[in-house]
Amino acid sequence: MSLVLESAGGKGRDGLARNHQYVPALLLLLHRLRDRQAVLLTALVASANLSAQPESQRTLLAGPLELAGVTDIERLRLDITSAQGRIGMPAGAKKEGNNRKRLQLRLDVPGYGPGDAGLLAADLAAPPAGGSQVWPNAGELLRSLIGDEIRTVSGNPNMVLAVHGDTALVRTGRSPTGQPVGIGEVQKGLDKLAGLRSVRVNVDELGHRSAFVGAVLATLPGAQFTDNPATVTLSTSIRLQTGSDPAFAVLDGVAQVKIRKEQAQLRNLLAGDRAQAACALCGHEYPMGFLVAAHVKRRAVCSDDERRDLNHVAMLACSFGCDALYESGWITVDEHGHVRTTSLAGLPESRLRQQLQHLDGRRCTAHSDRSEPYFAWHRGTVFRGTSTP
Structure with a gap:
């Protein structure tokens, strides 16, 4: 698989430099790829105006490089960006060019196959497990x-x-x-x-x-x-x-503010002005503070049109387990609109097993002909395995 980071520079309509967080974004991605034991096969400049040049002249780093063994990710980031300055420049040029060009990282990531690019993109977009945030200077x-x-x-x-x-x-x-x-x-x-x-x-x-x-x-x-x-x-x-790269907190902070606003808008759209509503998965009613607007198909891999299809790409799910079970793939919704669970074989008697048994076969109120393609994505991408009979 390849991860492409668009170039930085110039000015957009809002007056900001295009992709002005290029450096902290690359640093964050390298950290998160290292957490997933990724192997960096090669890094090369992927600018359209240089595509005619052989890859050997556009290569920034020749691998394979096992990121798990890299202790200084900032040094690696610097090696990748600083090497870009001479790419595409004429021989004898006194000045270096842009060192934030369009970048392609070719990767081998354990647990992700050739068809899992969308899933890897969504996982890399997620904040670190456990909710910890890095404190900047x-x-x-x-x-x-x-x-x-x-x-x-x-x-x-x-x-x-x-x-x-x-x-x-x-x-x-x-x-x-x-x-x-x-x-x-x-x-x-x-x-x-x-x-x-x-x-x-x-x-x-x-x-x-x-x-x-x-x-x-x-x-x-x-x-x-x-x-x-x-x-x-x-x-x-x-x-x-503390003590980690400060750019992480900034990027996650922007995302958190954006997501918080979107959550409120989605819940209002799905529930109107009601003080409480039913979870689309378990059917129980809760005050709105205990319901989240869960994306049926992960937002990070939705197209722009899909993200705008708010009435069908999202559903209300309770924070008492349904949201987490769906998000982690323990449950899904079949083509007929019924909740299905991963196999319970070998799962000991527990509150989790009881909850899964309660959910299996229930009608999902968010399922319709319009939302079925999003549920189908979840079944094929996130769901952990064969549903129970």
């Missing part, structure tokens, strides 16, 4: 936010324009060309939030640039603003992991 966090609009608790837009040394240049409504903010001020806020898990956005707690520091803290995974008084609070479900 202030400099790396601010660099990851360059060009992104972040809003203070009062709604005022701020933007990090550049980070140099121990100072960040920050644009505000009053200072369109930017004002310097000490990175140390942000670091103090990070340290305080890590220790207390909740800090008030005021001068006493976050210094004289408290509004900006608070806005930066709110971009962290599991962090959110609350009013009266203005406070940034870190979810108690987030376990902090």
